[in-house]
Amino acid sequence: MMERIILDNVKKKFKREVSSGSFLYKLFSGNSKGNNKDFLVLNNISLKIKEGELVGIIGNNGSGKSSLLRVIAGIYETEDGEIMRNGNIISLINLGFGLQLNLSMKDNIYLGCALFGLKRKETKKRFNDIVNFSELNGFVNTRLYQFSNGMLQRLAFAIAIHCNPEILLLDEVFDVGDNEFKKKSSDKIHKLIGDKCTVILVSHDLELIEKQCDRVIWLDQGRIKMQGNPKEVIRKYISEY
Amino acid sequence: MDFRRFWNLTFYLAKSGFKVRNEGSYLGILWYLLNPLLFFGLLWLIFSNNIGNSIESYPLYLFMGVIMFNFFQSATSESIGIIRDNRELFKSINFPRMAFISGSVLKFFFSHVFEFFIFTIFLVALKGNFANVLFYPLIILFFIPFVFGVSLILGSVSVYILDVEGIWTFASKLIWFATPIFYALNLSSKLSVINWINPLYYFITLARDLVVYNTVPSAEIIVGSALSGALFLAAGVLTFNKLKTRFTEII
Numbered sequence: 015m016m017e018r019i020i021l022d023n024v025k026k027k028f029k030r031e032v033s034s035g036s037f038l039y040k041l042f043s044g045n046s047k048g049n050n051k052d053f054l055v056l057n058n059i060s061l062k063i064k065e066g067e068l069v070g071i072i073g074n075n076g077s078g079k080s081s082l083l084r085v086i087a088g089i090y091e092t093e094d095g096e097i098m099r100n101g102n103i104i105s106l107i108n109l110g111f112g113l114q115l116n117l118s119m120k121d122n123i124y125l126g127c128a129l130f131g132l133k134r135k136e137t138k139k140r141f142n143d144i145v146n147f148s149e150l151n152g153f154v155n156t157r158l159y160q161f162s163n164g165m166l167q168r169l170a171f172a173i174a175i176h177c178n179p180e181i182l183l184l185d186e187v188f189d190v191g192d193n194e195f196k197k198k199s200s201d202k203i204h205k206l207i208g209d210k211c212t213v214i215l216v217s218h219d220l221e222l223i224e225k226q227c228d229r230v231i232w233l234d235q236g237r238i239k240m241q242g243n244p245k246e247v248i249r250k251y252i253s254e255y
Numbered sequence: 256m257d258f259r260r261f262w263n264l265t266f267y268l269a270k271s272g273f274k275v276r277n278e279g280s281y282l283g284i285l286w287y288l289l290n291p292l293l294f295f296g297l298l299w300l301i302f303s304n305n306i307g308n309s310i311e312s313y314p315l316y317l318f319m320g321v322i323m324f325n326f327f328q329s330a331t332s333e334s335i336g337i338i339r340d341n342r343e344l345f346k347s348i349n350f351p352r353m354a355f356i357s358g359s360v361l362k363f364f365f366s367h368v369f370e371f372f373i374f375t376i377f378l379v380a381l382k383g384n385f386a387n388v389l390f391y392p393l394i395i396l397f398f399i400p401f402v403f404g405v406s407l408i409l410g411s412v413s414v415y416i417l418d419v420e421g422i423w424t425f426a427s428k429l430i431w432f433a434t435p436i437f438y439a440l441n442l443s444s445k446l447s448v449i450n451w452i453n454p455l456y457y458f459i460t461l462a463r464d465l466v467v468y469n470t471v472p473s474a475e476i477i478v479g480s481a482l483s484g485a486l487f488l489a490a491g492v493l494t495f496n497k498l499k500t501r502f503t504e505i506i
Binding site (some may be wrong): 028029084087088089090091103106108112114116117121124125128129130 | 260275350
């Protein structure tokens with residue numbers, strides 16, 4: 015099977031600004047450079063993910079899970095290492111991903127699809143599928159500020175999965191949905207995997223990760239602490255915390 | 256870069272920005288007509304009997320200056336902070352970053368078209384030559400790259416330096432007074448030297464010569480407009496591409 019993603023010794027560094035305040039304040043307090051310190055958010059990450067694989071990423075807050083997704087998506091540039099991506103990447107790294115609350119659901123579907131690289135004709139073709147999948151048929155012309163978090167999540171997820179993902183990156187997207195929608199989304203994800211899409215799922219819901227994923231990667235302080243069979247990795251993870 | 260994707264996204268960002276701006280407003284797009292009209296009316300009341308006396312077709316001269324400056328100022332000011340304001344989106348999806356600035360410029364271009372529509376009515380009402388309006392798309396071909404270039408520079412630099420907003424608020428006022436919008440410059444005056452380094456002077460003069468006065472602009476004005484458009488576009492694209500790599504880490 016073809017490799018969709020290869021990361022080889024990838025490092026990602028952030029500047030952490032400890033001191034706040036304007037430059038003038040820093041200048042007069044004798045600290046014109048501030049207290050910027052570099053810290054590694056990803057440290058020598060190497061991994062390979064094949065087509066049709068569903069990989070879960072677990073770890074404590076600040077362990078580098080979202081940063082890893084952003085590096086894979088190309089949102090963050092890296093300082094070191096090699097990255098190979100093979101396929102159209104669709105990322106849903108936070109719930110609303112920039113949905114415009116003052117616009118209707120219809121306008122947001124067109125805008126969202128354009129952000130994910132779909133052309134108008136393609137969006138038009140998929141419009142009904144997106145609305146039907148989100149189960150928000152009665153709200154097509156409603157502005158999103160009247161939507162609940164659950165409705166926003168349904169819409170965002172529906173848009174993302176209808177934009178030809180070959181690599182789908184999902185970060186905590188099932189935290190606010192109801193069980194019925196989770197089941198529907200899970201079925202859809204498995205259908206995509208059957209079509210050779212690769213899915214990477216970040217979640218604190220260990221039960222979901224264990225049930226859904228083929229492989230689990232445990233991140234700790236920017237390093238891969240363990241990876242492999244979901245049951246084993248999650249058992250080890252729980253035993254440590 | 257995939258230009259079709261870039262243009263498609265630019266269009267939808269402009270369209271949604273335009274809609275958001277009008278949602279919930281009582282007068283909606285009427286503001287695009289009212290705003291320049293009210294501002295023009297105010298300036299005309301103040302200046303028509305003194306400065307305006309010596310300028311031929313002063314209402315058209317003034318209105319053309321007002322709407323061109325308005326487009327420049329609105330688009331460039333909005334570009335500052337637009338990336339920070341959309342941090343969630345920038346941190347969630349890898350899309351062509353520049354489209355956010357081009358979408359914003361296009362949104363204000365939509366408004367500019369409304370303003371130019373009023374100008375055309377003025378032109379006809381004041382018995383100007385309607386056919387001159389056909390030159391305007393040519394002027395826009397030079398002007399939009401300039402506005403886009405300046406917006407790219409401001410938009411990207413302001414991610415790193417928050418003070419750009421304060422500086423630009425003052426600088427745009429300075430440019431407003433330095434550009435002959437409500438007054439005409441005596442070319443022998445010392446002030447006229449400033450205009451040789453003010454790109455807006457070239458664009459506004461080009462538009463007035465072709466559309467208001469039906470005269471062939473001087474070679475300096477044509478070259479100045481073309482060069483300003485090309486240079487600022489190139490500088491904007493280079494600056495933006497150089498700075499965009501760390502946007503998502505800073506915002």
